[in-house]
Amino acid sequence: MTIIEISQLHKTYSLAKGAIQVNALAGIDLQLERGEYIAIMGPSGSGKSTLLNVLGCLDRPTQGRYLLDGADVAQLDDNALSDVRSKKLGFIFQSYNLLPQLTVLENIEVPLYYQGRSEKESRIKALELAEAVGLADRIRHKPTELSGGQQQRVAVARALVNDPVLILADEPTGNLDSKTGLEILDIMDRLHSGGKTLVVVTHDDGIAGRAKRIIQLRDGLIESDTRN
Amino acid sequence: MILFRLKRTIKLGVKSLTRHMLRSVLTMLGMVFGVGAVVAMLAVGEGASYESQERIKRLGSLKIIINSVKLSADEESSDKTNFTAIYGLKYTDAEIIQSTLPQADVILRMRSVRKDVFYRNRQMNSNIISTVPWYPGVTNQKLEKGRFFTSIDMRSKLPVCVIGAAVEKRLFPCEESLRKQVVFEGNAFSVIGVLESAGSESDPEETKELTDVNSAILIPLTTSLERFGDIRMERKTGSFTREQVELHRIIVKVKRVEDVVKASDVISGVLAKTHTSKDYEIIVPLEMLEEIRRSARMFSMVLGMIAAISLLVGGIGIMNIMLASVTERTREIGIRRALGAKKRDIIIQFLSETMVLSLVGGVLGLGLGIGMPMLIEMFTDMKIIFTAWSLILSFSISAVVGLVFGLYPAWRAAGMDPIEALRHE
Ligand SMILES: Nc1ncnc2c1ncn2[C@@H]1O[C@H](COP(=O)(O)OP(=O)(O)OP(=O)(O)O)[C@@H](O)[C@H]1O
Ligand SMILES: [Mg+2]
Numbered sequence: 001m002t003i004i005e006i007s008q009l010h011k012t013y014s015l016a017k018g019a020i021q022v023n024a025l026a027g028i029d030l031q032l033e034r035g036e037y038i039a040i041m042g043p044s045g046s047g048k049s050t051l052l053n054v055l056g057c058l059d060r061p062t063q064g065r066y067l068l069d070g071a072d073v074a075q076l077d078d079n080a081l082s083d084v085r086s087k088k089l090g091f092i093f094q095s096y097n098l099l100p101q102l103t104v105l106e107n108i109e110v111p112l113y114y115q116g117r118s119e120k121e122s123r124i125k126a127l128e129l130a131e132a133v134g135l136a137d138r139i140r141h142k143p144t145e146l147s148g149g150q151q152q153r154v155a156v157a158r159a160l161v162n163d164p165v166l167i168l169a170d171e172p173t174g175n176l177d178s179k180t181g182l183e184i185l186d187i188m189d190r191l192h193s194g195g196k197t198l199v200v201v202t203h204d205d206g207i208a209g210r211a212k213r214i215i216q217l218r219d220g221l222i223e224s225d226t227r228n
Numbered sequence: 229m230i231l232f233r234l235k236r237t238i239k240l241g242v243k244s245l246t247r248h249m250l251r252s253v254l255t256m257l258g259m260v261f262g263v264g265a266v267v268a269m270l271a272v273g274e275g276a277s278y279e280s281q282e283r284i285k286r287l288g289s290l291k292i293i294i295n296s297v298k299l300s301a302d303e304e305s306s307d308k309t310n311f312t313a314i315y316g317l318k319y320t321d322a323e324i325i326q327s328t329l330p331q332a333d334v335i336l337r338m339r340s341v342r343k344d345v346f347y348r349n350r351q352m353n354s355n356i357i358s359t360v361p362w363y364p365g366v367t368n369q370k371l372e373k374g375r376f377f378t379s380i381d382m383r384s385k386l387p388v389c390v391i392g393a394a395v396e397k398r399l400f401p402c403e404e405s406l407r408k409q410v411v412f413e414g415n416a417f418s419v420i421g422v423l424e425s426a427g428s429e430s431d432p433e434e435t436k437e438l439t440d441v442n443s444a445i446l447i448p449l450t451t452s453l454e455r456f457g458d459i460r461m462e463r464k465t466g467s468f469t470r471e472q473v474e475l476h477r478i479i480v481k482v483k484r485v486e487d488v489v490k491a492s493d494v495i496s497g498v499l500a501k502t503h504t505s506k507d508y509e510i511i512v513p514l515e516m517l518e519e520i521r522r523s524a525r526m527f528s529m530v531l532g533m534i535a536a537i538s539l540l541v542g543g544i545g546i547m548n549i550m551l552a553s554v555t556e557r558t559r560e561i562g563i564r565r566a567l568g569a570k571k572r573d574i575i576i577q578f579l580s581e582t583m584v585l586s587l588v589g590g591v592l593g594l595g596l597g598i599g600m601p602m603l604i605e606m607f608t609d610m611k612i613i614f615t616a617w618s619l620i621l622s623f624s625i626s627a628v629v630g631l632v633f634g635l636y637p638a639w640r641a642a643g644m645d646p647i648e649a650l651r652h653e
Contacts, residue, residue: 058566058646079570086568097563097650101247114568119236158567 009064042217090159149180258542259589267597277524358452374421562649582634590626
């Protein structure tokens with residue numbers, strides 16, 4: 001079953017009042033099936049993050065078609081995009097992006113809050129996920145009281161709490177040493193074998209080796225699309 | 229849905245605010261003092277206007293009071309040969325007013341002279357008020373015991389008198405006063421009644437000799453005229469004045485409030501015709517009452533404006549902090565947006581923080597605004613009145629201020645681009 005279908009996707013940034021045009025994405029065609037695990041690679045400035053943001057409905061393409069889980073999301077308004085993010089997507093960021101004033105458990109609950117779930121239901125679900133990432137004994141801690149690897153595990157749990165159809169990660173191990181990075185990658189492997197669809201942006205060939213499909217970007221275009 | 233979320237939204241707001249406790253408290257202080265100022269000022273203003281209104285009401289809003297006024301030396305139409313100042317209201321004035329104002333309820337004629345009064349070996353300087361039988365009705369004066377003099381006493385010019393409470397205490401400390409004879413100016417007057425004490429509340433208007441009935445002796449006007457004539461002599465240190473005044477005061481009481489102004493116009497017209505100089509004054513308590521109400525309204529408005537400015541300052545303080553907070557939490561906004569928050573959610577989040585700040589500030593302000601004036605009242609004799617509407621008003625203003633000054637920062641927060649917000653360091 002196809003989960004992502006994009007064709008001729010463009011993203012153009014206008015700088016200096018239109019004098020300069022940057023083609024961050026210059027016509028991407030991509031199809032992604034449910035349960036796929038793909039890595040997006042490429043040199044800096046090639047458009048990886050831009051592509052991921054568009055896939056994550058944080059950004060709108062300037063041109064092109066984007067079907068997510070069968071629904072055309074390319075031209076949805078802000079409100080509708082928020083809804084899509086809330087119901088279908090999970091994000092993992094390079095710099096964890098936890099909310100510092102909240103505890104581990106509360107951080108994991110945030111997406112459910114915006115879904116309007118009850119406090120009790122959210123708590124149960126969040127606890128479940130805290131356990132799944134091995135942080136059951138840290139649920140009352142604040143993010144600053146955790147190591148980088150632990151913080152990223154919280155972020156993974158948060159990305160999973162709303163049962164997303166698609167998980168997007170932008171250099172999830174970029175801030176971690178190789179050992180803790182491996183922990184995260186192990187979790188992602190587990191998610192993949194559990195049937196989750198994963199899109200990971202990375203510079204690291206080792207990480208890319210775990211993905212089943214590698215897409216190389218260059219200057220906003222897909223240079224190669226290989227399957228392991 | 230909204231209601232369901234309200235509790236959690238407030239919780240969330242409180243959590244964010246308690247992260248920077250000192251900052252939140254300082255921000256709130258503006259609101260606390262603003263609301264406190266409004267409540268306190270309105271209470272003081274209300275108290276002041278109540279007091280002056282009460283004073284006028286005691287004079288009676290259905291009454292028109294006409295007083296004799298002594299003219300300055302050069303205006304005086306004095307009888308130079310015997311150094312007697314002749315001025316003031318005449319008996320005929322009272323009669324003309326009576327006949328031209330059929331709607332007037334009662335016309336009370338009074339004159340008052342200070343005299344030394346004796347009973348056996350006791351003595352006191354008392355105010356002799358010569359008046360008419362319906363005096364108690366017009367002035368709402370009640371009798372402690374005995375009776376007031378009647379038209380029959382009046383017509384027969386009997387030497388009877390009704391004494392004030394203080395007079396009784398002084399002259400008859402431990403004996404029955406009724407049917408005893410008090411003497412002044414060589415005339416014996418039989419006590420037929422005692423007035424009820426006029427109360428302890430001192431009133432500048434009441435202490436005027438015509439209405440301070442506590443230490444007064446009231447006698448029939450006709451008796452007074454027959455026995456003492458209408459010349460009043462007063463000895464002051466070194467000088468000696470003789471005044472000839474027929475009536476010191478005329479009180480006209482109308483039946484309806486609407487008639488007061490009309491009647492006072494008629495009276496001033498009548499008096500203007502019969503008097504060559506303005507040796508009288510017309511006091512209309514109702515007009516004074518309205519004047520006071522008007523100025524009280526003005527006073528309240530000015531106070532309200534001052535207080536509104538302090539609330540405005542408080543509101544700007546809140547907005548300032550919230551704007552800083554929005555900038556500081558740009559990344560948080562980006563994260564929340566990425567996790568599914570709609571613009572609306574962000575607006576609600578920041579708005580609820582400002583609302584918590586201003587409402588908690590408002591409640592504390594109410595406490596301050598009620599506590600401070602109550603302390604003042606305890607240590608001074610200032611009158612303080614809290615009205616429900618002033619409390620409700622100031623509290624709702626704090627809510628409105630929170631809303632108004634919270635909207636812009638919240639709108640700024642919601643307007644941020646999620647990606648840029650996420651990239652913010
Ligand atoms: N907001 C923006 N305004 C203008 N240009 C932008 C903006 N965001 C990205 N770009 C440009 O788009 C291009 C792609 O950027 P992008 O962030 O997707 O690169 P990337 O592949 O993620 O690089 P890196 O590996 O360094 O993270 C770059 O040339 C960048 O300068
Ligand atoms: Mg990038």
